[in-house]
């Protein structure tokens with residue numbers, strides 16, 4: 001479905017845009033139907049930039065992003081694209097105008113995409129979409145954003161995507177601002193949507209969330225993929241020192257802070273990329289060290 005191939009993004013920075021900042025370098029991965037792919041990396045690693053390029057909110061400097069083999073930049077009709085691909089972001093409050101009722105987000109969808117739907121039919125569709133994101137329509141319809149919780153507003157945005165029956169959701173840090181119990185609700189909701197065939201790019205800096213929800217994981221560092229593949233392999237047998245150090249820094253329930261030192265962070269461990277045979281370098285800068293488990297050179301990262 002969605003495929004990124006050698007995608008890079010360079011921002012113009014500094015006085016009069018005289019400098020350049022390479023936020024994303026030569027990134028390639030896929031998101032299939034009914035698949036959740038986590039994009040993991042620390043702050044500034046380029047996760048949101050990738051999400052924004054996929055959502056066509058930022059231009060691609062080089063490389064291609066395709067949907068079913070079609071370059072997304074060649075899809076002139078943005079409405080057609082957004083009928084299939086939508087984003088939900090960290091701060092749900094920023095997506096609503098406080099002056100209007102929150103369900104205006106549905107009215108806008110109706111006006112743009114379903115102008116001919118009758119009022120009753122539309123109301124039934126909205127109610128069904130709300131129920132599918134585990135919201136009680138009676139509790140949320142007709143209310144202003146300040147009368148709803150962050151979790152409810154976030155789910156309404158996901159319901160909007162459900163109404164459009166999209167194929168790919170870019171979920172950028174959507175859990176970060178929610179409390180623990182609401183987090184699990186939203187995560188379970190994503191699992192429901194995946195079961196219905198929705199592809200999800202789950203952008204997060206939180207490894208445990210990524211591990212919980214995703215089939216495949218892409219670890220980004222300084223805009224480059226350092227490791228990616230099946231989540232059980234990336235988390236179970238991390239091959240890049242950066243992935244290992246990220247995993248080692250996740251607080252563990254049964255370990256005291258001093259015990260949680262990154263014991264497996266061996267600086268002079270052999271580089272898995274260079275240990276792998278030449279023919280395993282099937283993607284630029286990455287070696288396939290197991291079926292659907294890719295790693296970048298550790299030496300270059302250390303340099």
Ligand SMILES: Nc1ncnc2c1ncn2[C@@H]1O[C@H](COP(=O)(O)OP(=O)(O)OP(=O)(O)O)[C@@H](O)[C@H]1O
Pocket residue numbers: 011012013021023041042043044045046047048049050205
């Ligand atoms: N519009 C922009 N103009 C210039 N530089 C930008 C712009 N947007 C992002 N950057 C820079 O690009 C790099 C990647 O930023 P990005 O927001 O993609 O990272 P991130 O991994 O999503 O971080 P966070 O988790 O903090 O949101 C950072 O160095 C950031 O400062």
